[in-house]
Amino acid sequence: MxxxxxxxxxxxxxxxxxxxxxxxxxxxxxxxxxxxxxxxxxxxxxxxxxxxxxxxxxxxxxxxxxxxxxxxxxxxxxxxxxxxxxxxxxxxxxxxxxxxxxxxxxxxxxxxxxxxxxxxxxxxxxxxxxxxxxxxxxxxxxxxxxxxxxxxxxxxxxxxxxxxxxxxxxxxxxxxxxxxxxxxxxxxxxxxxxxxxxxxxxxxxxxxxxxxxxxxxxxxxxxxxxxxxxxxxxxxxxxxxxxxxxxxxxxxxxxxxxxxxxxxxxxxxxxxxxxxxxxxxxxxxxxxxxxxxxxxxxxxxxxxxxxxxxxxxxxxxxxxxxxxxxxxEVRPEPALEMPPTANLARMKGELRSPTRGAVTNRFGAARQEGSTWKGLFIRASAGAEVKSIAAGKVVFADWMRGFGNLLIVDHGSGYLSIYANNDSLLKQVGDDVRAGDTVATVGNSGGNPESGLYFEIRHQGKPLDPLAWVNLK
Incomplete structure (x- = not known):
């Protein structure tokens, strides 16, 4: 003291x-x-x-x-x-x-x-x-x-x-x-x-x-x-x-x-x-x-x-x-800045789709090489907007082998949303995003044969079925 x-x-x-x-x-x-x-x-x-x-x-x-x-x-x-x-x-x-x-x-x-x-x-x-x-x-x-x-x-x-x-x-x-x-x-x-x-x-x-x-x-x-x-x-x-x-x-x-x-x-x-x-x-x-x-x-x-x-x-x-x-005047210390996060557990089944298109590959379906799909592939036209499903902070925005231009948003409480095969990334690491913010555009980067968005939701590193969380209507 x-x-x-x-x-x-x-x-x-x-x-x-x-x-x-x-x-x-x-x-x-x-x-x-x-x-x-x-x-x-x-x-x-x-x-x-x-x-x-x-x-x-x-x-x-x-x-x-x-x-x-x-x-x-x-x-x-x-x-x-x-x-x-x-x-x-x-x-x-x-x-x-x-x-x-x-x-x-x-x-x-x-x-x-x-x-x-x-x-x-x-x-x-x-x-x-x-x-x-x-x-x-x-x-x-x-x-x-x-x-x-x-x-x-x-x-x-x-x-x-x-x-x-x-x-x-x-x-x-x-x-x-x-x-x-x-x-x-x-x-x-x-x-x-x-x-x-x-x-x-x-x-x-x-x-x-x-x-x-x-x-x-x-x-x-x-x-x-x-x-x-x-x-x-x-x-x-x-x-x-x-x-x-x-x-x-x-x-x-x-x-x-x-x-x-x-x-x-x-x-x-x-x-x-x-x-x-x-x-x-x-x-x-x-x-x-x-x-x-x-x-x-x-x-x-x-x-x-x-x-x-x-x-x-x-x-x-x-x-x-x-x-x-x-x-x-004695003022309390300002709290440390925290990323805007959303309680995804309460939004299960009510989240909006990150982009409009046809779902061609579903969670859990068998892949040609023998593994299973950990997310969804939504076929969409090149240049279409990719939107964040909820508020959070961008923790990864870069090219990755097999996923092309990849963007990951941290929604807090161990929840992550993953957007891959993008044509361009509109957000950078550290950017705060809100639900519905455009974070990328659809493409076929990473060697994908067709244009579309590969989308995942993970909790504590474990992949979840996006169809149980996102309302495609």
Whole structure:
């Protein structure tokens, strides 16, 4: 507590009147009274100066913190984008591995079929070889049979071609005639059988040869198709292995990049933690200064009343008048400036849409890369106005990968509204906004294929369904 007088100088009214009757003490009393009345003036001035200096430092620190937090949020966005890209790349890598697995299985099956066909071909070749041996044996037999037939025919030619009836009526020896008739019968049967056997053997040989050629042609065609399929599958596997190598290299590069970003994030987080501690210390000092100022004001009130009572009860003996010192009005310290905020919890379902358009993607719907939508995408024409859904303070206004020109408004109590893919940002960090203020214009920044606004509402970092909060009508 700051005080200009020692406790002994706080006198009663009677003692003051006794002292003031003496001329020497009158001048001292006037000086003391003036000093007393100046205390409330000097102290608030010093306190105000200190508060102004502190607020200036706090403003600079707050600006620095906001800038660092913006950098950190941008870095968070880059990291999340990289993680999303890595998840997509991991999915592509898994697809490539699945395709490579299917190709390997198909190649193995094709090779197994080729091996089976080769085995069948070997067995068929053995059959063909056996058929060739049988054919050669049959040809030898046919040759022998043909030789016998030739001899038989030659003998018949030499002996002529006697008619059995003529032999019987020839008048020769009956026994000789019987033998000749039997001979003729045997020769005829033998010749006929030889001809039948030869014809059957030739037919069998031709059938086996035809069947062998047909099966050999089929096997040759199948082997050609299998070799073609095998070559095609080998080419596919080589292509997919190259794709797998490319995807793996991409994943490795992204992992290195995300490692750098995570280290940057750690440094920024440590810096923000230090700044937050400094600001917390300054806030504590400001609260302590306010408490001391309040104590000084409380102490100044009884002192002022005591001096006024002393002035009223004492008069100068020589007719001199002591002039009344000007009083200073004691005003409470102004409160720190706070951003205009709105109680969003009470406005659920009554907030106006940030822009007019058709909702094409809704909260919780599945995205192509496998994640879900954390907000809404409102398709709108380029240049349309984007309005703040409630009062608050702009805490981020910059470009961010994946979101383009991004603006975030803090509505207090942990509620944030997020406006992305804007064509232009009309507000800056630190600007206060009211409900319905135009904060940006619709566009397709960030590489978005169509013009529109991506809109989110978050509470304590958790995404909320905007359709439960915003009335689109």
């Amino acid at each position: 700051f005080c200009i007088f020692p406790p002994a100088l706080f006198l009663t009214a009677a003692t003051a009147r006794t002292i003031l009757r003496r001329p020497a003490w009158r001048l001292l009393a006037v000086a003391l009274l003036a000093a007393t009345l100046m205390v409330p003036t000097v102290a608030p001035s010093l306190a105000a100066s200190g508060r102004q200096s502190g607020r200036g430092a706090d403003t600079a620190s707050t600006s620095e913190v906001a800038e660092r937090e913006s950098d950190l949020k941008s870095l968070h966005g880059q990291i999340e984008t990289l993680r999303s890209e890595m998840a997509t790349a991991e999915g592509s890598r898994r697809d490539a591995l699945d395709q490579l697995r299917d190709s390997d299985r198909a190649i193995s099956s094709t090779q197994r079929d080729l091996h089976h066909l080769t085995t069948q071909n070997g067995r068929l070749q053995a059959v063909l070889k056996d058929l060739a041996a049988q054919s050669r044996e049959l040809e030898q037999r046919l040759g022998a049979q043909q030789g016998q037939l030739e001899k038989l025919l030659y003998r018949q030619y030499l002996r002529g071609n006697p008619d059995p009836l003529r032999v019987l009526l020839n008048g020769d020896d009956p026994n000789q005639s019987a033998r000749d008739l039997y001979y003729l019968e045997v020769v005829g049967r033998t010749r006929s059988q030889l001809l039948v056997d030869i014809e059957a053997s030739l037919e069998r040989k031709q059938a086996l040869a035809g069947e062998t050629r047909q099966q050999a042609e089929q096997l040759s065609a199948i082997e050609a198709r299998q070799r073609e399929a095998h070559a095609r599958l080998l080419a596919q596997r080589e292509q997919r292995q190259a794709m797998l190598a490319k995807v793996s290299e991409q994943i490795a590069t992204q992992r290195r990049e995300i490692g750098h970003l995570q280290r940057d994030e750690k440094r920024l987080t440590e810096l923000i933690d230090r700044l937050a501690k400094i600001m917390a210390t300054r806030a504590a000092e400001a609260r302590e200064a306010a408490r001391r100022a309040a104590q000084r004001r409380e102490l100044a009130k009884p002192e002022t009343r005591t001096e006024k009572s002393s002035q009223a009860s004492s008069r100068p003996a020589d007719g001199e008048r002591i002039g009344k010192a000007p009083t200073t």
